[in-house]
Amino acid sequence: MPLVIAALLALLLLVLQLRIGATAAERSDAQGSSEPISQHEDTAPEEQAPPVEEPGPFAGGIARSQSWTGSRALETARADGRGIAAELEELAEQPVSTWLGDWARGDGLEGMLDRQLDHAESTGGTPVFVVYGIPGRDCGLYSAGGLEERDYLDWIGRIADSLTGRDAAVVLEPDALAQLGDCEGQGDRLGLLSDATGLLAASGAAVYLDAGHSNWVAAEVMAERLQRAGIAQARGFATNVSNFYATGDEQAYAERIRSLIGGDYVIDVSRNGAGPQGEWCNPSGAALGEHPRAVDDATGLDALLWIKTPGQSDGTCNGGPAAGEWWEQAALRLLRNR
Secondary structure: OHHHHHHHHHHHHHHHHHHHHHHHHHHHHHHHHHOOOOOOOOOOOOOOOOOOOOOOOOOOOEOOOOOOHHHHHHHHHHHOOOOOHHHHHHHHOOOOOEEEEOOOOOOOHHHHHHHHHHHHHHHOOEOEEEEEOOOOEHHHOOOOEOOOHHHHHHHHHHHHHHHOOOOOEEEEOOOOOOOOOOOOOOOOHHHHHHHHHHHHHHOOOEEEEEOOOOOOOOHHHHHHHHHHOOHHHOOEEEEOOOOOOOHHHHHHHHHHHHHHHOOEEEEEOOOEOOOOOOOOOOOOOOEOOOOOEEOOOOOOEEEEEOOOOOOEOOOOOOOOOOOOOEOHHHHHHHHHOO
């Protein structure tokens, strides 16, 4: 009897050992199925290539306007044998912007744009166009005018169609946001600007909404206006257009706006060589600013431009002709006051 009991106990012990072994094997298989990577496999993460920065809109330079009045004035001075030709040559060699307003709305608009764009492609650089036809423009001052509200976006659409597929930059409506609400007749100005920004940006153009200058509207207020005017669709904004404030002051102002809403910017340096003059309309002490150039640094500045055409009048003040007309005396003063 004791032998039978001992045999049964030995058999039971053997069964228990076999069961424990099977359970351990199952656990090992389960762990192996969840960790298939061999200890010899290289699991180091792949190195990521640094992001490629796209070139700015002026990486290829800034194009000269095919209709630059300074060039025509130089040709006339040379033909007449006048000594001022040597001075005007400096102006004529620099790229300036082409302004588009209600004077450029007829059947010739597309042809004129094509000529400017073709000229830019043949000579190199990005052309800069200034769109200046907002309803209620300049609040009845020397550059008063603009299109009717019902016609404005159709006109913008024609410009956008011509720019589609071509390299171009657009400064959109100088003074429009700085003068927001200052006079009657502006209509839905913010809505018009937002829609215009969208149409022009969709063409592929680099659009810069005008943001006044450093001594006009506070950066915080201007940032809010820019947002409501659709800057999220644009490349950025422009400052100091047709004005005289120092480049450093304008850049500080622009960087403050940029810190609030982002965006890159351009600065008009055409007449800021002597800084502000205490008046804005044909001041006699204004001086030519530095030559236009693209900028590629750690800031949001895309370029220093001649947006205002040096030598064109601000209006019938201080002896000047109508706004936008060539005034040789003013051009020579800008050169000689540096």
